Amino acid sequence: MLRSVSDFWQDAGWPVRGAMLMLVVLILAAALGPWLTPHDPNAVDLVNRLQSPSLSHWLGTDHLGRDILSRLIAGAGVSLGSVAVTMSLMLLLGITIGGTAGFLGGRADQVIMRLTDIFLTFPTLVLALFLIGMLGTGLVNVIVAIALSHWAWYARIVRSIVLSLKHRNFIHAARLAGVSRLRLFTRHLLPAILSPLLVLASLDVGHIMLHVSGLSFLGLGVSAPTPEWGVMLSDARQYVWTEPLLLFWPGLALLLSVMSFNLLGDAVRDRLDPHLQLELGH
Amino acid sequence: MSLLAARGVHHGYRRFSLVGAGRVTPVLESVDLDIAPGETLALLGRSGCGKSTLSRLLVGLETPTSGEVRFEDRPLQNLAKTQWQALRRSVQMVFQDPLGAVNPRARVAEIIGEPLEHLCELKGTARRDRVVELLEAVGLDAGDADKYPQQMSGGQLQRVCIARALAPRPKLIILDEAVSNLDLHLQIRMLSLFEQLQREHEVAYLFITHDLRLVERFCSRVVVMEAGRIVENTPVTRPLRLTTHEGRALQDAVLPALPSQMRIAH
Numbered sequence: 241m242l243r244s245v246s247d248f249w250q251d252a253g254w255p256v257r258g259a260m261l262m263l264v265v266l267i268l269a270a271a272l273g274p275w276l277t278p279h280d281p282n283a284v285d286l287v288n289r290l291q292s293p294s295l296s297h298w299l300g301t302d303h304l305g306r307d308i309l310s311r312l313i314a315g316a317g318v319s320l321g322s323v324a325v326t327m328s329l330m331l332l333l334g335i336t337i338g339g340t341a342g343f344l345g346g347r348a349d350q351v352i353m354r355l356t357d358i359f360l361t362f363p364t365l366v367l368a369l370f371l372i373g374m375l376g377t378g379l380v381n382v383i384v385a386i387a388l389s390h391w392a393w394y395a396r397i398v399r400s401i402v403l404s405l406k407h408r409n410f411i412h413a414a415r416l417a418g419v420s421r422l423r424l425f426t427r428h429l430l431p432a433i434l435s436p437l438l439v440l441a442s443l444d445v446g447h448i449m450l451h452v453s454g455l456s457f458l459g460l461g462v463s464a465p466t467p468e469w470g471v472m473l474s475d476a477r478q479y480v481w482t483e484p485l486l487l488f489w490p491g492l493a494l495l496l497s498v499m500s501f502n503l504l505g506d507a508v509r510d511r512l513d514p515h516l517q518l519e520l521g522h
Numbered sequence: 523m524s525l526l527a528a529r530g531v532h533h534g535y536r537r538f539s540l541v542g543a544g545r546v547t548p549v550l551e552s553v554d555l556d557i558a559p560g561e562t563l564a565l566l567g568r569s570g571c572g573k574s575t576l577s578r579l580l581v582g583l584e585t586p587t588s589g590e591v592r593f594e595d596r597p598l599q600n601l602a603k604t605q606w607q608a609l610r611r612s613v614q615m616v617f618q619d620p621l622g623a624v625n626p627r628a629r630v631a632e633i634i635g636e637p638l639e640h641l642c643e644l645k646g647t648a649r650r651d652r653v654v655e656l657l658e659a660v661g662l663d664a665g666d667a668d669k670y671p672q673q674m675s676g677g678q679l680q681r682v683c684i685a686r687a688l689a690p691r692p693k694l695i696i697l698d699e700a701v702s703n704l705d706l707h708l709q710i711r712m713l714s715l716f717e718q719l720q721r722e723h724e725v726a727y728l729f730i731t732h733d734l735r736l737v738e739r740f741c742s743r744v745v746v747m748e749a750g751r752i753v754e755n756t757p758v759t760r761p762l763r764l765t766t767h768e769g770r771a772l773q774d775a776v777l778p779a780l781p782s783q784m785r786i787a788h
Contacts, residue, residue, distance in 0.1 A: 409623040412583050413686070418610045418640035431627050 279307035334394025342402025567747035
């Protein structure tokens with residue numbers, strides 16, 4: 241594991257190395273948030289509101305006098321955490337539903353995949369907004385809504401991989417060896433599904449992060465006092481002409497992390513996709 | 523009593539569709555076949571005539587569209603769970619392409635150990651010992667147990683597959699072109715192992731093959747298939763004499779082993 245990471249670092253160009261560093265910073269910020277923040281991210285100080293960057297407040301303060309750097313660091317945890325939960329939920333739904341369809345085949349497959357097609361026909365944001373409308377606002381509901389509006393792509397990929405593997409002889413051989421259906425799926429099919437699926441997921445992480453922040457920006461996700469980048473952007477809106485830096489910092493944090501995830505996702509795909517490797521002549 | 527039998531088996535592949543009935547492409551038509559304990563049978567036929575489909579039906583990997591496959595005179599559809607286990611233990615198969623027939627993420631010990639675990643309930647060191655015993659029986663080393671399939675040659679891997687099929691001590695082994703990719707020396711070694719098992723445990727074999735020398739030397743009965751039907755089912759004579767048009771066409775298509783046997787038309 242460690243060796244493959246260091247190999248990856250060796251082969252990567254500077255944008256990918258930058259992305260990896262950025263993600264390390266982000267993960268550290270998320271994990272060590274409470275110990276890193278120079279100020280309490282929720283401490284209101286109306287006397288010192290809308291301060292410019294200074295030595296005590298490196299990135300300045302917002303309209304309630306809260307320290308922006310502290311809020312950015314605390315927001316990393318919320319963003320990364322919600323992305324991780326959303327992603328796991330999507331993968332779980334995709335693997336279970338797509339895997340069942342591909343594994344059972346026939347009529348069951350047809351019925352499941354036509355239901356999946358219904359989810360695929362809606363624009364994801366519209367579907368997510370509709371689901372939040374039904375479930376109500378809040379971070380948990382936003383996560384559920386995003387997962388429910390995105391799993392169908394994963395289900396389709398999983399199904400097609402299962403279909404292509406199902407009639408391979410090593411699966412036949414495992415059945416002849418008396419392996420039960422569940423074990424056949426977990427032991428022989430799942431490992432083969434996981435690597436292409438992780439590539440797809442790493443390409444999607446940035447997208448999901450934007451979704452969470454976007455919905456929070458609209459006031460549907462994380463509620464007001466919690467530090468979250470989308471909420472910070474939303475709070476800063478009214479000061480766009482007088483204090484544009486208030487918008488700049490959370491925007492920059494979002495831009496850098498989404499871009500890092502995308503760059504890394506591309507690099508992982510190039511590394512793991514055997515077809516691309518053939519074309520590149522590795 | 524036959525060990526495994528096909529009775530009026532028809533099979534086709536249907537394309538499923540939500541609206542209306544899908545079209546069915548027939549692959550097998552009214553196939554009857556009996557395999558007795560301890561018998562050595564050869565199945566000949568051109569590519570695409572349904573040999574492999576028939577073998578998948580016989581081991582119960584697929585269910586025929588109509589007709590039935592019977593294991594010890596009980597139709598496969600009616601088998602209870604314990605009887606399925608008995609079928610799996612009794613009938614094993616070796617596939618044509620060894621690299622496709624093993625999980626690339628499993629070690630040789632796990633590949634051979636899988637039937638031992640699920641069919642024979644062997645655990646821990648007992649399983650390990652049996653794996654080594656099987657590896658040695660097919661001419662591999664105990665050290666090969668920890669290798670991954672990618673680290674082995676095609677011939678070695680084919681012997682791993684043969685070892686896996688032998689693992690639950692089956693009464694019938696179906697070999698789909700399974701010795702044809704071994705060199706002559708290894709072929710002879712595998713065939714003598716098969717003969718020994720046949721003498722000691724009355725194991726039956728179904729060879730799906732193109733190799734007529736193998737049929738002549740090793741098999742007692744030959745079945746010829748053409749376009750999903752069995753066209754000839756006859757005891758093997760030495761030299762092999764097939765009477766039907768399809769059988770002779772197959773025989774003529776194969777080059778004789780030695781050039782002197784070639785009849786040159788003047």
